[in-house]
Amino acid sequence: MEDWSGLRRIWLWALLLLLLPLFGLLVAVGLGEWEQSWQRLLLLTASVAYVGLLLAVAHLIRSQQQDWQERMSQAQEEVLNLTQELRRKADQLTTERDRAEFLHRSGAELTRSLEPRQVLLKILRRAVEAVHAERGSIFLFTPQGQPDEILLSEADHAQKLGPRSREILSRGLAGWVVRNRCGDIVNDTQEDKRWLNFPTDEMPTRSAVAVPFLRRGRVLGVIILLHSLPYQFSQEHQALLQEMAQQAAVCLENADLYTLAEEERRKLSAILRGTTDVVVVVDTDDNLLLANPAAERAFGLDPSRALGQSLAQILPHQRLMDLLGEARESNTAVSGELSTEDGRTRYGTASPISGLGWVVILQDITYLKELDRVKSDFVATVSHDLRSPLTTVRGFADMLSILGPVTPEQQGAVDKIRRAVAQMNDLIGDLLDLGKIEAGIDLEMEPCDIQEIAEEAIDSLQPRAELKQHQLRLDIQAPPPPVMGNANRLRQALCNLVDNAIKYTPDGGLIQVRVGQQDQQVLIVVSDNGLGIAPQDQEQLFQKFYRVNTPQTENIPGTGLGLAMVRSIVEQHGGRIWVRSRLGEGSTFTFSLPLAP
Numbered sequence: 001m002e003d004w005s006g007l008r009r010i011w012l013w014a015l016l017l018l019l020l021p022l023f024g025l026l027v028a029v030g031l032g033e034w035e036q037s038w039q040r041l042l043l044l045t046a047s048v049a050y051v052g053l054l055l056a057v058a059h060l061i062r063s064q065q066q067d068w069q070e071r072m073s074q075a076q077e078e079v080l081n082l083t084q085e086l087r088r089k090a091d092q093l094t095t096e097r098d099r100a101e102f103l104h105r106s107g108a109e110l111t112r113s114l115e116p117r118q119v120l121l122k123i124l125r126r127a128v129e130a131v132h133a134e135r136g137s138i139f140l141f142t143p144q145g146q147p148d149e150i151l152l153s154e155a156d157h158a159q160k161l162g163p164r165s166r167e168i169l170s171r172g173l174a175g176w177v178v179r180n181r182c183g184d185i186v187n188d189t190q191e192d193k194r195w196l197n198f199p200t201d202e203m204p205t206r207s208a209v210a211v212p213f214l215r216r217g218r219v220l221g222v223i224i225l226l227h228s229l230p231y232q233f234s235q236e237h238q239a240l241l242q243e244m245a246q247q248a249a250v251c252l253e254n255a256d257l258y259t260l261a262e263e264e265r266r267k268l269s270a271i272l273r274g275t276t277d278v279v280v281v282v283d284t285d286d287n288l289l290l291a292n293p294a295a296e297r298a299f300g301l302d303p304s305r306a307l308g309q310s311l312a313q314i315l316p317h318q319r320l321m322d323l324l325g326e327a328r329e330s331n332t333a334v335s336g337e338l339s340t341e342d343g344r345t346r347y348g349t350a351s352p353i354s355g356l357g358w359v360v361i362l363q364d365i366t367y368l369k370e371l372d373r374v375k376s377d378f379v380a381t382v383s384h385d386l387r388s389p390l391t392t393v394r395g396f397a398d399m400l401s402i403l404g405p406v407t408p409e410q411q412g413a414v415d416k417i418r419r420a421v422a423q424m425n426d427l428i429g430d431l432l433d434l435g436k437i438e439a440g441i442d443l444e445m446e447p448c449d450i451q452e453i454a455e456e457a458i459d460s461l462q463p464r465a466e467l468k469q470h471q472l473r474l475d476i477q478a479p480p481p482p483v484m485g486n487a488n489r490l491r492q493a494l495c496n497l498v499d500n501a502i503k504y505t506p507d508g509g510l511i512q513v514r515v516g517q518q519d520q521q522v523l524i525v526v527s528d529n530g531l532g533i534a535p536q537d538q539e540q541l542f543q544k545f546y547r548v549n550t551p552q553t554e555n556i557p558g559t560g561l562g563l564a565m566v567r568s569i570v571e572q573h574g575g576r577i578w579v580r581s582r583l584g585e586g587s588t589f590t591f592s593l594p595l596a597p
Helices: 002-031 034-112 116-130 163-171 173-180 235-274 293-299 318-330 366-403 408-439 450-467 487-503 562-572
Strands: 135-141 147-152 184-186 207-215 218-227 278-283 288-291 334-339 345-353 357-364 446-448 471-476 483-485 510-518 521-528 576-582 586-594
Touching: 116 135, 116 147, 116 218, 116 235, 135 163, 147 163, 163 173, 173 184, 173 207, 173 218, 184 235, 207 235, 218 235, 278 293, 278 345, 288 293, 318 334, 318 345, 318 357, 334 576, 345 366, 366 408, 446 450, 446 487, 450 471, 450 487, 450 510, 450 521, 483 487, 483 586, 487 510, 487 521, 487 562, 487 586, 562 576, 562 586
Parallel strands: 471 510
Antiparallel strands: 135 147, 135 218, 184 207, 207 218, 278 288, 278 357, 334 345, 345 357, 446 483, 510 521, 521 586, 576 586
């Protein structure tokens, strides 16, 4: 608007200047001096127009010049402000770059080392330079939280804590940081009670900054930087040290974990080297991961060539592979006996290892098998020799009532003698039978129809089941293929399992026998809803003479040899037997038999 008003005034003056010559011309015409007046008028008009134009141009130039000067002044001020802002941003970027570079180099050095103390010493010195401190120290703690060592920026290695350092950790700034689990700045040590002065101090300290090494709520260390002048540290310095301390805490924890893992590895390695048990570990693809020296001796393995190879190729042991296969199918620990190349008999257990594969542990039971054989021979001999005296006792007990009248009390005693003799005969019969089974006597093998064997066993025990009002069922979904075995022994094993189910199931129970095929095996399952078996009893259930001793079973007759005979029969046929049971819910006995070739 101001430019427009000035321009309007210029044109008014120019118009006035043009009107003056025109007025003079009119006066000249009136006086009769037309020609001369016209020429003069033209000259005067041109002069006036030129002068007006010059005045207008001059005014415009002056106005524009003032505007340009004002704008230039504003532009210069803005450029100056931008320059200062850019310089400030550049300083901030330089600071952030130096900080990031410091943290990156510190983190890289810490992660590359599993012995962090020398690395922490380097980082301590670099931190002293980064925050313009004069010296510094780091207190380190054990994994149990006890003060252990101190690193000094002017020393070359870690040192054990002395009385001075322990007092600082007890009453000084470092102790305050440990107790409060946070860092802090001391702007002037003369005004802060947390700072301790010692007569042996060589250099005065007026300002300090300290932060803890925190990891999972545990203090692993404390870093302290010092300066001889007050007010030398800022919040930015504390934040930088805190980030470095977090990196150092992770490194210290990893180093402690590595040390602990290495110590445990050495212990495990010593155990595996020293044990006489065979230990074999395979992955999920059955590739060998570990074999201890006992395994190398037992199977003749070369560890330099065997590791990483398929177990089936380097160790063609069919029973061991079967054990692993059974464990894989059930995804539980599976046990069984096998013989190794060194002529020993071993008891093996294959167990799953979560996320890794499978472990097989074989215990040498050769001496136990020999001892068991000697014991069995002794028991068989004694049992055979006991039959004649027992027959005599039974005969005289029967003759007592013939020889003369007996009182009711005497008859009760005679009946007890007869029952005791019958139990002894049953026990002797079981012992002799078990000895024959273990010795392989009367164990001729031929293809057998397991369905027919199961039907005969059910038919023979149906009357006993009806006496206790049990439901005895046979479930065969499809006719199973024949198995190679001894029909009489297999029938004996199945009858023993069903008879136990009848005895240990309260009246009105349900007993089921299922026969089916799984891969290259026939499975026979006997289940009931009876008393059930405690876990601690299940581990010893198939041992000779072992009986479950509970108030519910104390009046149930038995010799403790039935399940031992069943296991021997199944193992003689190349199979396996196991049990799953819960107290009060019943039991399920399962045994497997290989198919006939």
